Amino acid sequence: MWCATRRWFFVHPIQTTAMTTNREKPNADPIFKTTNPIFSNKDLLKIGHVPEADRIVGREEEIADLGKRLSDAIQGYSPEDIVVYGKTGTGKSLVVRHVTNRAKAAANADVTIGVAYIDCSEDNTETQAVSSLAMKLNNQDETGVSIPYHGISMSKYYKLLWKILDTRFDSAIIILDEVDMLKDDGILMKLSRAEESQKVECSVGIIAISNKIQYVESLDERVGSSFRARDLFFDPYDANQLREIMYNREEAFKEGVLTEDVIPLAAAFAAQEHGDARKAIDTLRHAGEIAYRADDTKVTEEHVRAAKKEAEKDRFKDLINGSPTQAKAVLLSLASLTIREEEDSFITSDVYDRYKQVCKITHIDILSGRRFRDILKEQVFLGVVEISKRNMGSGGGIHNVNRLVEDPEIVRDVLYEDTRMEDWFDQTDQP
């Protein structure tokens, strides 16, 4: 979904800010809210939104670095091939787009630069990628070439692409976002070899963007000599940078709606967990929406905490989505035990007793203790549970001690929403 938004943005960067939400209109129907006391321009919190140049936070070095490497392009020479990598939400695509736009504008008078952006998660086969590349770089009036949507072979697409590149540009920068989604990397080889093998006069530079570090490592072995790329690594944002990024979007909210500590808190949460700016802004938007739904006029720390909890719930939901009922019952027994007792870890037999109760109430088959232990162990693999050993000494024997890694309330709430567990909790929550 967001890929589409991104692309849309790329073509019309201005429109994003031009739109406003929730104009007041005479509207008599009381079931609809006609004004929004929280947001003034929610679009600023959209994923595709890209701030102006001077508002890109904490990426000065990367911008300078990338600029240096693209310098050859603006003089009409071959730019270096570059692999940009780093975790999601670290501003990779943003910086690349920003710098290539500037490169286009900064080109020498007698040099024309073509920039094409391909989202490989959308165009994930070689043919699709080449054809949309050709379409994006084409201008039928200039080249007289029209690109058919389908019906021609991959090599034909390449030939058309070479022709377009030669007639229109002196150098071209081709951005392949999410390269790791490509089913084959033929396009990398063919594009990087195009000039060498004298298929085109135009100099071609590739910028490949990936959030999988393993992909970058494995790339050398596969495409090897032809695609000789330099790396550019993006660190996750720290709390200060995240805070600044969010302050830059403050205008999404009406003035005075955000209380002082909202943004610092959201930034701290995000930095602690992932350093992902995209998720951080999501949290902020969520907090606003929660406040809106509650008819509050201000967004407070509490709303941020609630938003964070919501996000964690979503994450956990994804994690256990598709787990068998038994695994859920096992987790539920551990979660309820954790909530009820004032401790956080329990020996297996205690959890098993609890599990048997849960099964009785939910009418689930009770599995053997042996199988139960295996299921608990599987949860360790998923990172939901931690198991350590404890020896109770003479007369005590060896026990496993199980601890829920996730917040037990979140686990309970998520599982509670799960249909099969619906009505059990009210009955068993009391000791």
Add this chain to the structure above:
DNA sequence: CCTCCACTGGAATGTGAGGCGT
């Protein structure tokens, strides 16, 4: 240093769903 206990976890075995060739 030895003992002792109560659980742990490997191995063998059973069961039923689903895929594959005929």
Add this chain to the structure above:
DNA sequence: ACGCCTCACATTCCAGTGGAGG
């Protein structure tokens, strides 16, 4: 429709474990 195989899930059995306490 049939037998055959594989796979995931589940049970039963039991030797092994390892540190507090004697």
